[in-house]
Amino acid sequence: MSTVSITDLTRVRATRPEAIREAAASRHRRPLLGADGRMLIIAADHPARGALGAGDDALAMANRTDLLERLCTALDRPGVDGVLGTADVLDDLLLLGALEDKVVIGSMNRGGLAGASFELDDRFTGHRAQDVERLRFDGGKLLLRLDYGDPGSLETMAGAAQAVNDLAERGLMALVEPFLSRRVGGKVRNDLSAEAVTRSIAIAAGLGGTSAYTWLKVPVVDDIQRIGPVMETTTLPTVLLGGEVAADQDATFARWQRALQLPNVHGLVVGRSLLYPPDGDVAAAVDTAAGLLRPAGLVTTGEFDR
Template identity: 65%
Template sequence: MPAEWPTTEALESALREITETRARHPEHVGELAQARTRRESVLGETGKALVIAADHPARGSLRAGADPLAMADRADLLMRLCVALARPGVTGVLGTADILEDLLLLGVLHDRSVFGSMNRGGLAGADFEIDDRFTGYDARSLVRSRFDGGKMLLRIDYSDDRSAPTLAACADAVSALADEHLIAMVEPFISTRVDGKVRNDLSVNAATTAMAVASGLGTTSAYTWLKVPVIGDGGDDMAEVLSATTLPTLLLGGEVAADQDATYERWSRALRPPPVRGLVVGRSLLYPPDGDVVRAVDTAAGLL
């Protein structure tokens, strides 16, 4: 375990204090949100952002690598997040209310941009998975918490009419966030069911189409950022996809890969096109194959 990690005793004590505060003084969460030191920009000194994503558990997506319940251990997840957020080059975090409020109570969100996850209703593996209802933050609560923006997942299945309400809800959210001058981080996919399971189409044509649809949502795109997967090896195919937009774009990290060095190479190539303003990565950095969160985060920060 890297020396930068909190000791088990310190973490257990902190978790007891979190639960005690939640039980006796829930108003303290809001007080801490108001007292949090905010960043002047969501971008770092390099003009790029490195945001740690931790909104997976609320959708029932708990797998990391070979462990199907890796993200279910809240103490372990929070420890990894604390380590990651303390590293140079990390600019922010993305999560649902429960996780972000735990981090507020741990005091680790100062000088970090914070993005609240807005729609987690499409539970992983459910028959209704494509119905990504808004079950998390809304624009009003993000303003109240003094956060920097909201993230929404937009999966479009042309054969499933449940995609239409998600499109409408995302458009409304983009407009509401823009009214408050908050970033709307949209993660779009063209999706389909294969053997009953939702699968995202990562072809150039599908990725380009998804970006085009997402870019036009809402009454203004002034505050819209895109969050997109790395297509192919991150080179020519990715450059072609990114040529479809002028919106600031962040690359998502995806699943934990056995060959982490190859993943870094793909990210490095995909970071070159002008629209790309950084990375939003969760499991690949929090649960790297070698277990060294510090090395994984520092390597990603070095790419920026």
């Protein structure tokens, strides 16, 4: 398949489910990092947690054809290294042939449904380490939200440590996304202060019996002046979390650019900010992000060439 057709995808799934396994087995793989040591990953694991909104549209990611078309556009742009997603999304992309020569990361724990009373119970309901290995993917991503006031966070932490161990035993990347979180007015909020992000990095880096295959996926802190000291908390390779769609896209790109100068930051993992940019131009948003990683894409005025 070369174009997105729900009819074709559904027919193949219904009549030849083994086609997904065959596509995974024959997919041409690439090294995790290229020669420049940089990585731009497109994230699309939000729907499986019930988080379908982007910008002002609460159901933006609900249309699977539209989401897949946006993903295919992004993955086809120069400088895009791979994708992070849940099984349903990655299986579709395998059938579409969109994962050739791409880094592929399976999303492992999606149990903390957005807005649910059990949202902080981030159980492992997605890819297992054996699935990542069987499908010849490059690693697994796990969300680690810890609430100091919630005893259940210890279960989340133990599950994350086990996933780190399971992936490391197979020589696969464990991409850990840590937050210190709490409920405010009944809603889960992640603390993006410099102190909180520093603590979350320290906790995540120590998970499991080895950190040899552990990478971190961290947000850019609210106080951008302190991003340097925050990142001094670990020697683990790190990628930046893109976060929510922002109305001021240029300001977001400027924050990423500053954080990308740090020695242990190797790239970006961005989802809705690039797939659903305010102006709707996915290719232009992706090209701008890619330009932040490969300096030829920048201009000296501080503005970003799209």
